[in-house]
Amino acid sequence: MADVDDRGQLLLVGALTFAVMLVALAVLLNAAIYTGNVATRDAGPGAGQAIEYENEAASMARTTMATLNDWDNEGYADRRQNFSDTVDVWSRNARTHAAAALADAEVEVLGDPTRGTTIEQTAERNMTSAGTQANWTVANDTTVRAFRLNVSQDSLQEPPDDDVVDLIFGVNETPRYFQVRIDDGDDDWRVYFARDANADDTDDDVAVRVQHDGSTVGDPCSVLADDDRVVVDITGTQVGGEHCGALAEMFDGLETPYTVSYRNGNNATGTYSLVADRRIDRLNTGADTTGATEPAATPALYDADLRIAYRSDDVYYENEFRIAPGEADD
Amino acid sequence: MVRDDRGQAHALEAITAGMLLLASVVFALQVTAVTPLTGSTSSQHIENQQAKLAEGVLAAEAENGTIVPTLLYWNESGRFHGADSDGYHSGGPPTAFGNVLDQTLRERNIAFDVNVFYIRANGERERHQMVDLGSPSDHASTATRSFTLYDDDRIRYQNGSVGATLENASYFVPDVDDGPLYNVVEVEVVVWRM
Numbered sequence: 001m002a003d004v005d006d007r008g009q010l011l012l013v014g015a016l017t018f019a020v021m022l023v024a025l026a027v028l029l030n031a032a033i034y035t036g037n038v039a040t041r042d043a044g045p046g047a048g049q050a051i052e053y054e055n056e057a058a059s060m061a062r063t064t065m066a067t068l069n070d071w072d073n074e075g076y077a078d079r080r081q082n083f084s085d086t087v088d089v090w091s092r093n094a095r096t097h098a099a100a101a102l103a104d105a106e107v108e109v110l111g112d113p114t115r116g117t118t119i120e121q122t123a124e125r126n127m128t129s130a131g132t133q134a135n136w137t138v139a140n141d142t143t144v145r146a147f148r149l150n151v152s153q154d155s156l157q158e159p160p161d162d163d164v165v166d167l168i169f170g171v172n173e174t175p176r177y178f179q180v181r182i183d184d185g186d187d188d189w190r191v192y193f194a195r196d197a198n199a200d201d202t203d204d205d206v207a208v209r210v211q212h213d214g215s216t217v218g219d220p221c222s223v224l225a226d227d228d229r230v231v232v233d234i235t236g237t238q239v240g241g242e243h244c245g246a247l248a249e250m251f252d253g254l255e256t257p258y259t260v261s262y263r264n265g266n267n268a269t270g271t272y273s274l275v276a277d278r279r280i281d282r283l284n285t286g287a288d289t290t291g292a293t294e295p296a297a298t299p300a301l302y303d304a305d306l307r308i309a310y311r312s313d314d315v316y317y318e319n320e321f322r323i324a325p326g327e328a329d330d
Numbered sequence: 331m332v333r334d335d336r337g338q339a340h341a342l343e344a345i346t347a348g349m350l351l352l353a354s355v356v357f358a359l360q361v362t363a364v365t366p367l368t369g370s371t372s373s374q375h376i377e378n379q380q381a382k383l384a385e386g387v388l389a390a391e392a393e394n395g396t397i398v399p400t401l402l403y404w405n406e407s408g409r410f411h412g413a414d415s416d417g418y419h420s421g422g423p424p425t426a427f428g429n430v431l432d433q434t435l436r437e438r439n440i441a442f443d444v445n446v447f448y449i450r451a452n453g454e455r456e457r458h459q460m461v462d463l464g465s466p467s468d469h470a471s472t473a474t475r476s477f478t479l480y481d482d483d484r485i486r487y488q489n490g491s492v493g494a495t496l497e498n499a500s501y502f503v504p505d506v507d508d509g510p511l512y513n514v515v516e517v518e519v520v521v522w523r524m
Contacts, residue, residue, distance in 0.1 A: 016346060023353045040375040048385070052475065060478045060511070067480065067510035086509035090478065093449040093506060093514035097476055100447070100455060100516075 049103065050310040050317035053094070057107040057308050060090050062325040066146075069118055069275065069300040072291075076115045076279070079301050084109040087306070103312035109304055110320065116302030117280045119287045120273035121295040126155070127178060127265035127272070129286030130293050134266040136286030139276035141257045145302065146326025147234040149180075151270035153206050153225035156195040178268035180234065182250070184258035188213055189250050191234065193268055195225075206230040208239050210246035212253065218246035229270075235328045251328040275326070277302040303327070376523070380440060381471035384519045387434050388475045396426040397517060398477055400460075401446065403486045406500045410460060411488045417444070417459035425490075431461070431519075441466075441524045447516040448503040458502055460517075470522035479503065479512040 064086045068079055091107045098105040119138055121127075129136035157177050180191040190211045207222035223230055223240030230240050237247040260274070272295075280289055280299050287297040303324035310317040391397050403425050405411045410423060421436055422428025422444075435442045444461035484492040485499045496512050497505065503513045 012343075012346070016350070019350065019353065023357050026357055037374060040378055052389075056476050056478060063478070063480060064510055067482070082509050086507055086511045089507040089509070090511055090514060092453070094476055096449050096453065096455050097447060097474075097514065097516040101474065 045314045046312065047315050047317070049101065049312065050315055053098070053105050053310050054308050054317075054319060054321070056094070057090070057306065058321060058323055061087060061107075061304065061306055061323045064090075065113070065301055065304065065323065066325055072298070074299070076299050076301075079299065080112055083113055083301060083304065098310075101312070103310060103315075105308070105310045107306055107308045110307050111305055113304035114277055114302040115279040116275050116277045116300050117283050117285070117297050118273065118275050118300035119285060119295055119297045121271050122273075123294055124152070124269060124271060125294055126267075126269045127262050129262075129265070130288035130295060131286065133286060135263050136261060136265065137284055138260040138262055138274070138286065139278065140259045140284040142260070142276040142278040142283070143256045143258070143302075143327075144260055144274045144276050145235055145324050145328070147260075147272075147274035148236070148326075149232045149234070149270055149272040151178075151193060151206065151230055151232065151268055153195050153228045153230060155267070155269040156193050156206065157264075157267050158195050176264045176267055178265060179263045181261045181263055182254065182258050183261070184255040186255065187253065189217075189254065190263075191247070191250070193232070206232075206240070208232055208244060208247070210250050212250070217249050221246060235274075235326055237328070254328075275300050275302055377469055377471050380521045380523070381473060383434065383440070384442070384471060384473035384521045387430060388473050388517065388519060391427050391430055392475055392477070394426070396430070397475075398479070398483065399486055399490075400425040400427040401477065401479070401515065401517070402483060402496075403490075404499075404501055405488070406485070408500075408502070411486075413460075417462045419462055421463070422461060428461075435521060436463075439524045440521050442522075443520040445518040445520070446503075447518065448513050449506060451504055451506055466520045467522045470520050472518055472520045474516050474518045476514055476516045478514055481505065481510050481512050483512065 064083060068082050068086075071079075071082075074082075087107060087109050091105075094107075095105050117139070128134050177192045177194050179193065182189045182191070192209045192211065194207050194209070196205060196207075205222045205224050207220045209220040210217040221239040221242070221244035223242060226240075232239050234247060235251070237244050237251065239247075257277075260276075276283065280297055283289070283297065285297050287295040289297045291298045303322055305320060305322050307320045308318070388397070400423055403411050403423060409415045410418065412418070412424060418428070422431035422442075431442060431444070441463045442461065443459070443463060443466060446458045446460050447455055448458065450456055479496060481495060481497045483496050485494060485496065485501060487493050493499065496503075503515060506513050
């Protein structure tokens, strides 16, 4: 009798403990699952939308500035007006889209965009001035952006032998290479253009070599000419689409403002374009400032400051930035 | 002596019974509180993942520059090339962007719609369907991204070659600016599990 009583108590206590353990286990397990659920419920404050808006606004401003600079027969006032009008229209339209995502977004032009000058040669021609001088000043005391040349390989001077050193320190008779000279008053940088100058390449290449105050900078940059053409992006530090370390080094060492000039312009043919940050009536240039003959100088906008603001329920983002498409550090 | 012992045991039994009841109630409550989305095969986690997937596809393809050419893949008779007037029904458009949509979404059993929102001259926001694979479920996720169209962007022919500029073409999006800007469009990708 006493034995049976004892067993009943033990069973009861055992069962109870077991039940409590099960409940505790279930509670723990559920807490873990619930935490996981809550943790994934919020996908973050969505700051990406604000950054995306800024990127799209900057890209629109760059494209708009480049397009407006190509439009003819307009003075600075019209260009500035058109630029800020277009930015306003974009801002209004993008705002309508942002509103659908319960956000408010705005972009505006701060102040007046800087007056500059586009100097370009759009038709194939040698690199002489409008008055056919071989050595001439392209733009004085300025900063340039979007400086690109598209040169014909055949028109360039060839070094006496395939040794690249001869490109500058030629043996006896140095060819008169076409060169872009950039002078900031203290330092003198020269960018030489030559053909078939690199012994490493088979032939048919265009080589660009940079010289600083008489000594050579880095390695020459050379690429094979595609259909006789090579694009040299000076401010973009690229030769034929490939990065050129020597050009990058030049812009690292260059102080602004500087004067850009061409030497031996009769020893190269091609097209080019650049934008200088000096207004056309104060610019000393060999290009035709009436815009009638090649190379032509025309009024253009150099850069602009913009401010964006983006507000959503949990993000408030405001930023000011400057656009100068194709600038060396852009 | 014996009666005293019994009383204690009864009290203990009653308390234990009460605790047991209470524990059952707690247990039952916890069980129901676990999954607020019990009725769905989807979960918040998967929804977030699909939203991020759609965002990623849009961001990557915006970077690759394939979305604007797809927007311009327009037949001037009033529809996208090879589509019905309300968009493509059998998958993404036959362009690079459409190809990526098919490969990253449809082949993983994720259905998607692509909507293009644009602004009318009077400021209204309009929707044009580019891809319509059905009605999104209650657990669909969306990703959006804005793109800018310019006057000198050119519409694409069926074979992908470029045609007339937007200014001179008959396009579903109107020109809203006197300057070089054409319109600002928003591309929305809606994804849900099939």
